[in-house]
Amino acid sequence: MELIRRSAWGAPATSPAPSLLSAQGVTVHWLGAAWTPGAHSACLSTVAGIRKQHLADKVNGYLDIAYNLIVCPHGRVIEGRGLQRRGGANGNATLNARSYSVLALLGTKGGPGEQLLQGLADARALLRSNGAGAKLWGHSDGISTACPGPQLLAWVRAGGPRPGNSGGGGGGGGGGVHTVVRGDTLFAIAARYGVTVAQLVAANGIKDAGAISIGQRLTIPGRRTYTVRSGDTLSGIATRYAGVTWQQIASANNIRSPYVIHPGDTLTIP
Numbered sequence: 001m002e003l004i005r006r007s008a009w010g011a012p013a014t015s016p017a018p019s020l021l022s023a024q025g026v027t028v029h030w031l032g033a034a035w036t037p038g039a040h041s042a043c044l045s046t047v048a049g050i051r052k053q054h055l056a057d058k059v060n061g062y063l064d065i066a067y068n069l070i071v072c073p074h075g076r077v078i079e080g081r082g083l084q085r086r087g088g089a090n091g092n093a094t095l096n097a098r099s100y101s102v103l104a105l106l107g108t109k110g111g112p113g114e115q116l117l118q119g120l121a122d123a124r125a126l127l128r129s130n131g132a133g134a135k136l137w138g139h140s141d142g143i144s145t146a147c148p149g150p151q152l153l154a155w156v157r158a159g160g161p162r163p164g165n166s167g168g169g170g171g172g173g174g175g176g177v178h179t180v181v182r183g184d185t186l187f188a189i190a191a192r193y194g195v196t197v198a199q200l201v202a203a204n205g206i207k208d209a210g211a212i213s214i215g216q217r218l219t220i221p222g223r224r225t226y227t228v229r230s231g232d233t234l235s236g237i238a239t240r241y242a243g244v245t246w247q248q249i250a251s252a253n254n255i256r257s258p259y260v261i262h263p264g265d266t267l268t269i270p
């Protein structure tokens, strides 16, 4: 994983935030506003815009962008205040000393794609090798807020699984069966097995995504992935898989117009 440095999005190289050499864990945030992913350059402009907004915020008196790290829908990890600094996003001084903060570039519409979750797991691993403990919280675990939204909160509750890992629940890359327990949601189940909600719905002929019941047995579809090579296009990749369109691949991976893919990206094939 390559950390995108502050200079890449126009911030001074080092954050003026006080140091925080260790903390109990990581707190996850979302944008909480309408935001549509586009080209990766737009992610960097969004981050620069957030810093500008935070510096102008006289109520909170931020001295820098409030987050330690930012993760974008392309799965990239972007340096905010950076490692071993006290963040300012968790709600109060106690909460900011308790955990580092990571912002997911996720708006209120649509869910986190696999690459975003992969990036969040990368960001957490990076923080953990730089002083963060094993705890994982959503912003709303500390204060009353809609942040980080229901889907990221489900991912937090599931322990922050990396897409493609079984998360200790069996299944994994080869598919399998999951018996629904109290509190399960399709999103949490999908995150746990590294598949998409759309794949779960298709594999089980589910008509109403809200209507799964305790004890119901769900087929977990096997997971196919493709690693992007230089020169690949979505339509070129789609021709390798019978019955799969490039639009389905784009949607399964939360890729939107202008449909940018990067060598090394791992795409889920629906």
Ligand SMILES: [Zn+2]
Pocket (backbone or CB within 6 Å): 028, 029, 030, 089, 139, 145, 147, 148
């Ligand atoms: Zn938040």
Ligand SMILES: [Zn+2]
Pocket (backbone or CB within 6 Å): 039, 040, 041, 043, 044, 072, 073, 074, 075, 076
């Ligand atoms: Zn991006």
